[in-house]
Amino acid sequence: MLDLRLTACAELVRPGTKVCDVGTDHAYLPCYLVKNGITSQVIAADVNERPLASARKHITEQGLGSSIRTVLSDGLAQISEQEADDIVIAGMGGELICRIVLGCPWLRSAEKHLILQPMTQIPYLRETLCAQGYEILQEKPVFEKGHYYTVLLCRWCGRPNPADELFALIGKIPESNCPDRDGYLLYQAKRLEKIAAGYRRSASVKDMAEQYQRLAEQIRRFLPNG
């Protein structure tokens, strides 16, 4: 069974599209997509030989070799525009995801969907993509094994759209109807309140305390009793 984090990625894949899973590791996501009839054309790509070998092993064990092709590739460098419509990049840092997206010129097309699941630097990812002409269409927050994750569905719109501080922190999560929406927002508000409390103890950075407290209050307003 696929974990909730990768299931959320799979739910954003458009049925019947050609998919490329960048940084596939064991190819769990490609196997799930094919076994569940979501698509029959998947590229499982990875920059390292070892994960690619375990991807091949898993694909063969599942008998899915005719639908999933493995490719050794740094980001999308070895993948052509014709080979993928929906691109999944999951389980990596936000900065690396940005580098992979911005390094691929053919992603600058509204036809391509990017399904991104960053582990770190999420505000940086939202800010950078919006500044570079990508829009975030939707986000799916997920809670699993004590951690909150978010999956972003993005595409090229060609208009740089600066993200303000609040959007960088929570993106499209307030618009989500996922069960973990409120938990994610509450977790973020509490995190910012903790940072604000830390700054409050130091006389020289009172402004920072106010800034974080204000952002936490803005997030709490999206909650049912906010």
Ligand SMILES: C[S@@+](CC[C@H](N)C(=O)[O-])C[C@H]1O[C@@H](n2cnc3c(N)ncnc32)[C@H](O)[C@@H]1O
């Ligand atoms: C932590 S695993 C994530 C696996 C899976 N996508 C998931 O979310 O569970 C990260 C994988 O990304 C691969 N990777 C790291 N940098 C990459 C790059 N520049 N291009 C392609 N794959 C990369 C690593 O080799 C590793 O297999």
